[in-house]
Amino acid sequence: MAIIEVNGLVKRYGEHTAVNGVSFAVEQGEIFGILGPNGAGKTTTVECVEGLRSPDGGAIRVCGIDPQRDSGELRQLLGAQLQQSELPEKLKVREAMELYSSFYRAPADWRDLIDTLGLTAKLDTQFRQLSGGQKQRLSIALALVGGPKVAVLDELTTGLDPQARRDTWDLIEQVRHRGVTIMLVTHFMEEAERLCDRLAVIDSGRLVALDSPAGLVARVDDRQRIRFQPSAPLDHAVLTALPEVTSVERAGSQLVVTGTGNLLLAVTAVLARNQVIAAGLRVEQTTLDDAFVALTGRSIDS
Numbered sequence: 001m002a003i004i005e006v007n008g009l010v011k012r013y014g015e016h017t018a019v020n021g022v023s024f025a026v027e028q029g030e031i032f033g034i035l036g037p038n039g040a041g042k043t044t045t046v047e048c049v050e051g052l053r054s055p056d057g058g059a060i061r062v063c064g065i066d067p068q069r070d071s072g073e074l075r076q077l078l079g080a081q082l083q084q085s086e087l088p089e090k091l092k093v094r095e096a097m098e099l100y101s102s103f104y105r106a107p108a109d110w111r112d113l114i115d116t117l118g119l120t121a122k123l124d125t126q127f128r129q130l131s132g133g134q135k136q137r138l139s140i141a142l143a144l145v146g147g148p149k150v151a152v153l154d155e156l157t158t159g160l161d162p163q164a165r166r167d168t169w170d171l172i173e174q175v176r177h178r179g180v181t182i183m184l185v186t187h188f189m190e191e192a193e194r195l196c197d198r199l200a201v202i203d204s205g206r207l208v209a210l211d212s213p214a215g216l217v218a219r220v221d222d223r224q225r226i227r228f229q230p231s232a233p234l235d236h237a238v239l240t241a242l243p244e245v246t247s248v249e250r251a252g253s254q255l256v257v258t259g260t261g262n263l264l265l266a267v268t269a270v271l272a273r274n275q276v277i278a279a280g281l282r283v284e285q286t287t288l289d290d291a292f293v294a295l296t297g298r299s300i301d302s
């Protein structure tokens, strides 16, 4: 069952069309990622879903509710991660949880949530005295305190160190196991690959692909890359002549051979016939990064 439906969403800022006809449906219990480079229209899309921005075209439903028409009801169903700057510096963790849970008809047990998030020892700590990771975890707790059916998390792990990032991913898995549908905005490939069931890839306001991370990679092709240092000069033509090989490039002292099928076997057989040893040989599969470049024509960081 679709819990979020976005159909032909258009949002303009003056002359600039930030979101241009984006459609997708998020199923109940999914972790659904919105992936795209800076300025792609990800935040604008989720802000329309959250009812914070009014669309210029298209339709949105969250649990059957129009976010613009019934924002009061939406607040009870949808938990959004706050931007950190939205909390007063002197507010204590306990006060924040009590205040936010008072906004909801059927709030979750906030002590339980704080415990799961590892913040129990910080209940009497002011917001300004929390570390970056603790602030981030508090913002997740506040997104979940209303016992929402849907949680929208924007740039969940930006600014966290690698360990805190991994801990946050584990936490999001736990939240999903509580039955919450999660919409996650990210520009971290590893996060998208590790957490999301499906990804909407957005570029310049348009949806360019919608699939599982593995599906996106498979969609690009089954290209592989082999990297090695030849022990003796090798005529590239002996490799390019192979039907499995699509290209041979030199990278410093290494050769990078790209191709499909049983590339490794074909290349190593040719090397053996030519009495060339492949030092430091590595096989690299297509990654989500490669898929992103193939889909959008650029790297996510560019």
Ligand SMILES: Nc1ncnc2c1ncn2[C@@H]1O[C@H](COP(=O)(O)OP(=O)(O)OP(=O)(O)O)[C@@H](O)[C@H]1O
Pocket (backbone or CB within 6 Å): 013, 016, 018, 036, 037, 038, 039, 040, 041, 042, 043, 044, 045, 187
């Ligand atoms: N309030 C606004 N007024 C005018 N233009 C805006 C406004 N908010 C966003 N934009 C523009 O709309 C486009 C999409 O912005 P949006 O914040 O949705 O992108 P994003 O994919 O979330 O980017 P980022 O990853 O950098 O947060 C950008 O070109 C941005 O400059």
